[in-house]
Amino acid sequence: MELPDPAWWGLSPDDLPDGLVVADELGRVVCFNAAAARITAQRPQQALGRPVERVLPLQDTEGRPWWQLTDPYGGLRTRRGQPERNLLLPGGREVLVSARYVRPAPAGPLHRLVVALRGTEARRRTERRHAELIATVAHELRSPLTSVKGFTATLLAKWERFTDDQKRLMLETVDADAGRITRLIAELLDISRIDSGRLELRKQPVDVAAAVRRHVEAHVAAGEPAGRFRSGIASPLPPLWADPDKIDQVLGNLLENAVRHGEGTVTIEVAPAEPTRTVPEGTTVTVSDEGPGIPEESMSRVFTRFWRGSKRGGTGLGLYIVKGIVEAHGGVITVGRSAAGGARFQFTLPVGTPAVLA
Structure with missing residues (x-):
């Protein structure tokens, strides 16, 4: 034909x-x-x-x-x-x-x-991205796996020589490193689903204000001063249908970045979105800090794979996944500079419908 x-x-x-x-x-x-x-x-x-x-x-x-x-x-x-x-x-x-x-x-x-x-340029770019991903994964897996292997081998060979407190400390380290490996695998699965357009959203009503409070309480329970966080939540907020686990992932990543890489007060604002052609009705969440901020020349690369704002750990995949989740919901996310000079991340989610998207 x-x-x-x-x-x-x-x-x-x-x-x-x-x-x-x-x-x-x-x-x-x-x-x-x-x-x-x-x-x-x-x-x-x-x-x-x-x-x-x-x-x-x-x-x-x-x-x-x-x-x-x-x-x-x-x-x-x-x-x-x-x-x-x-x-x-x-x-x-x-x-x-x-x-x-x-x-x-x-x-x-x-x-x-x-x-x-x-x-062949596109194919070569894809090959380079795959090579970078493999290299990053290998590097990130090596350290926790070495730790897990070392401690388990030591415990198996010399179990009777250690006190209960020493055994507990080594097992806690093994558990923490196993958690790092689990999180890395979860990130890789998210990237695969985002890149292939197969990210599943199980939509249901989401209380963004409650989610923000929950994440702040978790950071305070982990040792951060309660006074470091300032929340501003407008009322009423429009109803939001979204995947609560994915929204938790977005909030968790942005707050973790602000706490780890920023300084001073971390401000979280939740308000009805200003109507735009892209999102006529929805909710906007802004997370900002008072740290050094992101250099102007790096703004365009923040949501790309492997971008790191500092050398303090991380795979550089988190913000790439955050952007993929927000866009899968039909929303938008931006980065800029806060009034205090720190980093300012803002994402807007449309009201949505109770449908399940894939």
Whole structure:
């Protein structure tokens, strides 16, 4: 079956993000879009009407001519195309190429040859991101696993030599390090779901004010002075349907960052959102501190993977996950500078509906 005309959707070949090269039944190029021109460094006027194998003198990574290997016009008539693979243009430039063979009948002669071209930059960026993630995970896992292995091996070998207090201290350390590993695995699962669009939201009514109070009380119970926190909660707030566990995760991360990396008073404000085109009705939560703040040149990278505001621990994945959770709810999150000069994070969630999203 021949490809539908892009004009059906009000598009032209030049609107496509990938390179598109179409050759007729004689192998002459009849379509050469703007992306193909950019990838191959040729003008469409140079390509149209010429034999496709001359317009695209492709070679595989071993230097063999791709057109001779695939032979779309003279090969088996049952073939329907070529899967995407890495090929070389003149000069050794890499490009991802796939082909589709359009035939008027299942075993008929080739009517159209459709070649798709993609640059390798996006793939290389993805590969670098994966490599960075693997390196970060390996680094973050090494320390707690070494601790767990060391203490458990010591206890197994010399159990009778330690007092009960010493055993308790070592087991508490093992438990804390196991918790670090569990949190890291949870972060990796969240990233996988965010990147693949499979983050599940189990929506129900959420009391944001109560959630804020709960997180503040937890920090006070952990030893932070109660006077370090100041909460301002407007009333009434619009009803909010959201995933309470995910909202707890967002609040927990932002407050933890403010406590760990900020200074002075940590202020949490909850108020009805100012209506915007993106969020016509909802709730806005602002978390700010009085620390040194985030350098202006780093503002644009705060919500990217592996960004760290300081060298004091952390995987650099938390704010990336926070942004993914807020956006999965249809909300927005921003970062800026507080009135006191510290960091200021603000996220807005729409009222939402009781539906379950995936």
